[in-house]
Amino acid sequence: MPKAAITATGHYVPPDVYPNAWFEQRLDTTDAWIRSRTGIAERRFASEGGASDLALPAARRCLEMRGIEAAALDCIIVATMTPDRPIPSTAAILQAKLGAINAWGFDLAGACSGFVYALVTATKLVEGGAARRVLVCGADRMSSVVDPTDRATAVLFGDGAGVVLVEMSEDDEVGVFEHVCHMDGEGATALYVPAGGSLIPADAESVAQRRHFVVQDGATVFRAAVVGMAEVIAELLKRADLTLEDVAWMVPHQANRRIIEAVARRLGLPLERVVINLDRYGNTVAATIPLCLSEWHDDGRLAYGDRIVLAAFGAGFTSGAVYLRWAIGA
Numbered sequence: 001m002p003k004a005a006i007t008a009t010g011h012y013v014p015p016d017v018y019p020n021a022w023f024e025q026r027l028d029t030t031d032a033w034i035r036s037r038t039g040i041a042e043r044r045f046a047s048e049g050g051a052s053d054l055a056l057p058a059a060r061r062c063l064e065m066r067g068i069e070a071a072a073l074d075c076i077i078v079a080t081m082t083p084d085r086p087i088p089s090t091a092a093i094l095q096a097k098l099g100a101i102n103a104w105g106f107d108l109a110g111a112c113s114g115f116v117y118a119l120v121t122a123t124k125l126v127e128g129g130a131a132r133r134v135l136v137c138g139a140d141r142m143s144s145v146v147d148p149t150d151r152a153t154a155v156l157f158g159d160g161a162g163v164v165l166v167e168m169s170e171d172d173e174v175g176v177f178e179h180v181c182h183m184d185g186e187g188a189t190a191l192y193v194p195a196g197g198s199l200i201p202a203d204a205e206s207v208a209q210r211r212h213f214v215v216q217d218g219a220t221v222f223r224a225a226v227v228g229m230a231e232v233i234a235e236l237l238k239r240a241d242l243t244l245e246d247v248a249w250m251v252p253h254q255a256n257r258r259i260i261e262a263v264a265r266r267l268g269l270p271l272e273r274v275v276i277n278l279d280r281y282g283n284t285v286a287a288t289i290p291l292c293l294s295e296w297h298d299d300g301r302l303a304y305g306d307r308i309v310l311a312a313f314g315a316g317f318t319s320g321a322v323y324l325r326w327a328i329g330a
């Protein structure tokens with residue numbers, strides 16, 4: 001069976017670093033609380049631009065790594081919960097900025113599972129012959145939807161983008177092998193933005209009531225994320241006929257270090273084989289997993305043929321996991 005593979009990566013975070021101390025001066029919080037309850041030490045916030053401006057430099061690096069022009073792309077998928085605008089899609093805006101004149105594309109709203117959903121979609125487009133080269137972007141400017149006065153959410157998120165290129169693998173040994181995706185809409189109000197959509201369009205009242213910011217029941221999301229992520233990984237391993245000993249790296253969505261540790265503990269996976277960078281970036285939502293992949297690749301920590309499991313959980317509730325073997329660096 002022909003397989004699609006990730007053949008290049010790129011990432012971008014804005015230059016301005018906001019350490020926990022920055023919040024200590026503005027909110028009733030401490031560096032010690034944030035570190036111990038989340039594992040986050042600092043994050044980046046963009047001073048201007050939208051999700052497309054975060055994705056653009058990451059996409060350019062990805063194309064550069066592969067040594068192709070933007071015109072060689074035939075599809076762009078942008079996973080994001082912070083699109084530049086309701087319309088047109090951020091994919092269309094990015095297409096123009098990149099000069100990807102031969103690409104169609106769309107945005108995908110899967111929140112923190114957005115990148116996994118987009119990667120699965122791209123894989124199937126490529127394997128089905130509908131596209132040859134799909135640029136899969138996870139990009140979120142969370143600082144645009146997080147209430148800076150709410151200590152329970154303000155400290156958790158950051159801005160960033162990660163991009164991968166998906167195309168047919170010429171090598172049977174590597175590529176995207178298996179996936180599992182789930183959704184449980186019963187969790188819809190545990191993590192959501194109340195206004196700004198068709199249900200409650202923006203008006204003076206919705207703005208005055210601060211209803212355009214992320215609202216979260218942190219404890220409910222925490223519990224659901226631990227159980228959901230552990231379950232989706234276990235299901236994936238079973239489907240792929242893999243054991244944890246086979247897995248070189250687990251790349252979890254980066255929301256909270258305690259969630260990642262609890263998932264690893266449930267599975268019996270040593271933390272040395274779990275990719276973690278949320279201490280430096282916080283939760284960048286759709287960007288976390290490709291940002292990890294790109295960073296670990298750049299640092300030379302991913303080797304050709306490595307068995308890698310990606311796993312995500314997020315608003316919706318959504319969840320998903322992918323098993324792949326690293327195709328870069330043969």
Ligand code: COA
Nearest residue numbers: 029030033037112151152155218219221222255256313314
């Ligand atoms: N600084 C200090 N105290 C804070 C705080 C902060 N930044 N944020 C919240 N608190 C307080 C709460 O107000 C609460 O105070 P109270 O007991 O007086 O009401 C107290 O800390 C404990 O809150 P609790 O929710 O039990 O803390 P927690 O250990 O569960 O951690 C989160 C809170 C938000 C870090 C945690 O629930 C979490 O990470 N949830 C999942 C979030 C997530 O991953 N979202 C993305 C989806 S993938």
